Amino acid sequence: VIRWGVAGTGGIAERFTNAMTLVDDGAIVAVASRRDETARRFAERFGITRAHASYEALAADPDVDVVYVATPHSRHATDTLLYLAHGKHVLCEKPFALNGTEARAMVAAARESGTFLMEAMWSRFLPSYRALADLRDSGTLGDLRFVEASFGFAAPLMPEHRLFDATLGGGSLLDVGIYPLHLCAFLLGVPDRIVATGVVGETGVDEQVIVGLHHESGALGMVSSAIRTNLRCDARIVGERGVVDVPAFMHCPDRLVVSTVSGSRTIECGWEGDGLRFQIEEVQHCIGAGRTESDVMPLRDTLALADVMDTIRRQIGVTYPGEHS
């Protein structure tokens, strides 16, 4: 059985912990927080054996094989490097890092330690994204020409919330924009030209962003993200021979509508339980097979995505504290 530690006790850590109950051959044996009480409360609530009062204590726990890093964005690099240095495998929540520089350091550390590392881009492991990969690869759609995808919701301005806090890597791009950007990357590969514009709010983070992605193939990607605006949160994939409509929410759809000259059909691709389960299964499968990264979500894709977000942030003028501007 694969023994998991969870670093962080926020909403995504809760979801992950619940999802783990759906997975065979793995269990969460430890949780860590910066505060003893928070860790203990989380451990009690979810029946986890050990609660660590620091992230370092989890790193030193000899009975943990792999750590799920679910700390704030701004800590992902630090915490991942800590666990890799202690020989742990790591599944790091998205965004993998604040920027490409951090991401490269994390990948280099994993190659150094010979341990497994993956960004928790859970969408890619869902049945619907597997179906999208089949559509992409089967030629059903012909050459892809245009992908549009959006993710945005209207939160009230809450300066103290992590979404609006630049020191925690806030803003729409890293939190939700990463999903439509990931879809474009998944389908169209690495862009050769990126144009972006956005609105930076009073707390210094991007509140809404528009991105145009140009690819050598002649395909375009159009992405929008927001934390103060209700966007469609769906996607549309246009190929020369067919169109796929991806209903909201585009990062975890349970059906796809495929339209070609022969008509329109719906691919039902729902699942039982929390969709995070599929990425957990992948991590366990890779670790069990002695692999250091996933074929489905390789680290080069993570680095490319980080580079795209860096370029977008440069164009819209968002720099996180401590970053070279």
Place this chain on the structure above:
Amino acid sequence: VIRWGVAGTGGIAERFTNAMTLVDDGAIVAVASRRDETARRFAERFGITRAHASYEALAADPDVDVVYVATPHSRHATDTLLYLAHGKHVLCEKPFALNGTEARAMVAAARESGTFLMEAMWSRFLPSYRALADLRDSGTLGDLRFVEASFGFAAPLMPEHRLFDATLGGGSLLDVGIYPLHLCAFLLGVPDRIVATGVVGETGVDEQVIVGLHHESGALGMVSSAIRTNLRCDARIVGERGVVDVPAFMHCPDRLVVSTVSGSRTIECGWEGDGLRFQIEEVQHCIGAGRTESDVMPLRDTLALADVMDTIRRQIGVTYPGEHS
């Protein structure tokens, strides 16, 4: 009664001529083409009294008050200047001109001659666009934050067709992209930052384009256009207090769906007959009142739209023959 001449005999001239039958107090009394036979055939088919074998002959026709310029995009400036020089009022088909330089010359000429001039941006006169203006101005939606609109269809590559012919001002932007750009301008005003990327095909025209528009108000506009890709052709308008979904086709919708905290409602705003009738009525109203431009579609809006399209073409690398690159 206002006496119209039509310059050009293509598809839009036919639609215009049919729409004129719905309008009181106006009639088409002459048509012109470069070829005598084409003009005569059009005149016979639609029961028009005089057929002119050149655009110049129409300009010299003393019994014509106003000319509808429906020649290819690349002729709009030349033909409009010709008719203005002969003291005719002019309704010029969209795009008004190939670029802002041409557009400014046309506006200057109209001010010189003291005659009426308007771009045939017929959408703006439709009941649905009047309803959009009411929504914009009434505060129902709160401050506007985001407008997205697309217009694109998948034509086969036809190098000899005007859509693909750079010498005729082909490409998606001027032909269909102008509609979503116009919607953004109509709702958000003049952008202070424009980013664009696009795909230029083998004939040198833009086959698909993505545009991000940033406005001083903090609102963003997201536009896409295409002539080889089926886009949604709809629009979505997001304000702080409500959303309007504009169904396809966004340039002539017959209903709007308005969603606010108090629920969702559909505004039915269909009409009888061809929607071109409303702009014709506006032109006749203005001419009858001795006005030289329309309050609803003023020339400054036409110039601003031309400037936006110039900026986009510079960014995507489309230059028409004869333009300074």
